[in-house]
Amino acid sequence: MVEHLFGSIKQRMNQGAFLMRGLVSVNAEFSLTALAYTLRRAVNILGVSRFYTP
Numbered sequence: 001m002v003e004h005l006f007g008s009i010k011q012r013m014n015q016g017a018f019l020m021r022g023l024v025s026v027n028a029e030f031s032l033t034a035l036a037y038t039l040r041r042a043v044n045i046l047g048v049s050r051f052y053t054p
Contacts, residue, residue, distance in 0.1 A: 009037055 009015050015033055018026045043051060 005037075009033055013037065 013033065013036065018029055020026055020029050
């Protein structure tokens with residue numbers, strides 16, 4: 001189940017290897033990538049109109 005998530009992040013978001021070095025930096029980089037993936041998935045599932053109401 002988790003392997004699909006990592007495969008999707010690496011392939012769709014062009015996230016091959018980590019750019020930063022060190023545990024704290026890598027953790028921060030992956031957290032931002034996971035946040036972007038989650039937001040993108042939420043917009044795809046719910047639609048843009050649920051997030052944008054003028």
